[in-house]
Amino acid sequence: MPDYVDEEISRKPYDPKIMRRLLNYMKPYWAPIMLCIALLFLMTVGNIVTPYLMKLAIDNYIYNISAESIRGIARISVIYLAITVATAIMNYIQTYVLQYTGQRIIYGMREEIFSHIENMPLGFFDKNPVGRLVTRVTNDTDTINEMYTSVIVNLFRDVFMLVGIALAMLWLNYKLALVAIAFLPIVVLLTVFYRKQATEAYRLVRVRLARINAFLSEHIMGMRLIQIFHREERKQQEFEDIDEKYFEANMKQIKVFAIFRPAMDVVYSLTLAAVLWVGGGGVLRGVLEFGVLYAFVNYIMQFFQPIYEMAEKYDILQAAMAAAERIFILLDQKSSIEDPADPVLLDHVKGEVEFKNVWFAYNDEDWVLKDVSFHVEPGQTVALVGHTGAGKTSIINLLSRFYDIQKGQILIDGINIQNIRQADLRRHIGVVLQDVFLFTGDIKSNIRLNEENISDEKIKEVAHYVNADKFIESLPAKYDEPVMERGATLSAGQRQLLAFARALAFDPEILVLDEATANIDTETEALIQDALEKLSRGRTTIIVAHRLSTIQHADKIIVMHKGRIREEGTHQELLAKRGIYYALYQLQYKNMEIDA
């Protein structure tokens, strides 16, 4: 279910520390950014010059006609055209360069976040929901991109425009300019007031929209229950109420906006009227050229725009700060499992595994394993049995160092696994998990994962060896059959066989396996058992076992209960003992034997 409730940590609208860090990402791109600013400057000059050109044309050649008029108008038209073309081209280049720069920065930032998360230990993933982590990589960075492209650089455009027009007006006629500038504070006040209202209205709209979405998704999922309890009308009423609230928030926003824009136009008209009145008087008295008045009409039209734009950017800035804070908090988290500074190299492994007084807890002192010790000779097969929560799966996790233990030692060929690089360690251990995770792609890519040096022949060979070839060959596209939606179309047994093939393709010296508990039809079950037997041949194998035949073939059985090893031995030895294993056997496996 998507996360409709946004989790904003930041309460501070602006944090200079975060801003500094964000600006740091721009540093490598200072050259294109300077280019953009320079282009923006030139474009602004172009925008300011064109009304002046009109003034020249009107004053010198149109309002006051002379012999020069025709040539003069032609000349000014050509200059006007040249400026227009140049501005348009600069505009395009600026947009492109700016967007490209923003995309580059975000590209790098995404890579940094992704690889940071990718290298975090499993414990990190237990604590952070996947959806939230994905948001960091994708949506939060998008928000920041908007800040880079439309806030930081475009701020220059607004300032250039505001200052440029003010200067142009002052230069043309300072008295008239002062009349126009006198209205600026009204515009600023109006805009600030509007922003406050608009931000509040917008926040309300968002909160209420989130509520609608949350309600909808929850009630679509719980529709069955609503119908069973005959609550359709009641829920309809509830929905209409929150929909009404959302409507009200929207109306409020519409009202705020419907007042502001027309009000801005009134201020513009007021300024225009004042300029016309004062300036028109000047023209009447002959102290002001008509073209100046004309240019002012044009300038005023553009004068107030930057203020409005700048206010708009404030919201983007705020959203970006919140997103950046979330990202930086994540990036500042260090991985709790580090590779040793001076690792022992591990080329070949015999496959001797030893747990020495291992204590382990996922959280604090909530011990999942208590003083666990056992020893596996190279090539042996060990079955772990016991109730759910006995700690069997934890043993498998710890051997690959997905988590670090609190006390004791785990040794492979007599080497403490904490002295080995994680990648080296895991390369020697093949893992088959209970829930076989399949990736989007095809059958082949799910066996070889990303290892291009595992050839198609090798894939067919391992698939054949673990009995997966029969069902693969029956698929329409065989080894190229696409795997959709995490392999939902494949049965649990087929997925298990694929996982075997995957493990074998990497040819590890040690195999750890969490047997599937799901219902598997007898035919596939036989294939799995056969494959498992072949897989474990000559390979150290540790299995969390749920099936009797698996257990019976094991060299050693370890019975776990509540985090401790309670019994250890072969099937016959343990049965003779008449202890927990015996009871478990009676309870869980006896019927299977009868069935088989």
Add this chain to the structure above:
Amino acid sequence: MVEFRTLRWFFSKYKARYIYGILCLLAVDVLQLVMPWLLGLITNGLKQGTMTYASLGKYAIIIVAIAVVIMILRYIWRLLIIGGSRLLEKELRDRFFAHLTMLSPRYYNMHKTGDLMAHASNDINAVRMFIGQGIAMATDSFFMIIASLIVVFMAIDWHLSLLALIPFPIMAASALIIGRFIRDRFEDVQRAFSNLTDMVEENFSGIRVIKAFVQEKAELKKFAKANKHNMDMNMRMVKLWGIMDPLMQFLSALSFIIVLYYGGMMVVNDQINVGDFVAFNGYLGMLIWPVISLGWVVNMAQRGVASMKRINVIMHEQPEISDENPLDIEEIQGNIEYRNLTFSYEPNLPPVLKNISFKVKQGETLAIVGRTGSGKTTIINVLLRLYRVEDNHVFIDDTDINRIPLKVLRESIGYVPQDNFLFSTTIAENIAFGLDSYTMEQIEQAARIAQLYDDVMSFPEKFNTIVGERGVSLSGGQKQRVAIARAIVKDPKILILDDSLSAVDTGTEERILKGLREVRHNRTTIIIAHRISAVKDADQIIALSDGQIVQRGTHEQLVNQPGLYKDLYEMQKLEEELERTQ
């Protein structure tokens, strides 16, 4: 546009709103057209020296007055038309949800929540945009263009008009065509983005496999590729999208240059006066927006039509289960009978229930046992009429279930589902889910029977504790007990416990069952369970296997004959022993 016929109710309801809104919009347009004309008059007045201070002041006042009137009218039309589209959005969404409440579980099995959510937000939004902004923009553009054209052609000079307007059709066409290409590329961007999101999501979900097989580096490469693709798609769009703004600027400037050159010449040659020249520029400036937005309106309309079509598909979906020809029954007693029921979820699928027959009298308890997938829950689904069964197979009080009004049927049944779905509201609200109104005594009483009371009182907020993400996360057993309280607070004629005691320990289970027995003696109860302790006191036990009843009888009868029930019994005894030895 036929798609919008389904919105007729809306337009007939709010006809006046739209008519007044459009009238205000047109009035604004007319007033706007006066402005350039005024500027022309002022120019000529200044030029010819007929202007005085007094008349200049008068003009200034007129300009401000017009602006104020425009402001008021704009406010009104925005409220009427844009507000109207929000009204449409609201009422359409209400209807959408109302329709969803009528669709059967079968529909929800085939449609993902995410898709339905997308219809409720994106599609309704697209329709709203078209009905609000779209209609306003279309009216505005249409009128402004026609009116401006009439004014410049008639009042000023048609030669000049014809020349100056050359760039405008190009503007409209490029807004339309480039706009469409931009949309295509934007869709590519969205695809690339969701591709990136999916890749990241899949990677994090499968992190265990990736780490186990040391695939981090290779995955980073894969990510870099998706990341790069996303960037490339963005740049591909920017390339096109970046053209829009400069192009429009250039074309409109071109128009001004033509007026400057050609119109200037005409003033010099005394074919038009300076005032006309100034006014003409004003009209041109006024035409730019309507012309550009013409292209947008077309795109907006297309999107609106496509979305409306998708919404209509859902709204036309016929509810599978409804009251057809119901009898006038106000209450049921609770005598249940299944007669030779064979049932499959889809006509072409093998049956899930085969020839099921049993009878439960009012006040009796029926227990159903069987492995996962044996058809236990299906028996319940049929009784709740979540799926349609043929007539003459399932009866309550000797009446065919299909003829009992849904309201009466479902209000008489208290159901505790397997999945413990709770809503994210308070515990009290969750328990009172099936009641129209309630007292705290009722809630507490139900909570006591469900053995939930002590748990709830240990929470700081007690019965006002919010359940779920935003509040306390309850344990599986607590959730189950809330669901039990939710069913019994209704004091139903029939109570169904669908494997609803699996997460509570045997002691609690016993107390719950005892409590249930005590409260009401004439209540019919159906219990589906895996534990013998939950079913052993039932008046009748049936064992299901592969959709068939393989055994039936009481505990004493079944425990003494070989079969499913006895196996279950022995397994459980062993388990208890094991529990004791440790």
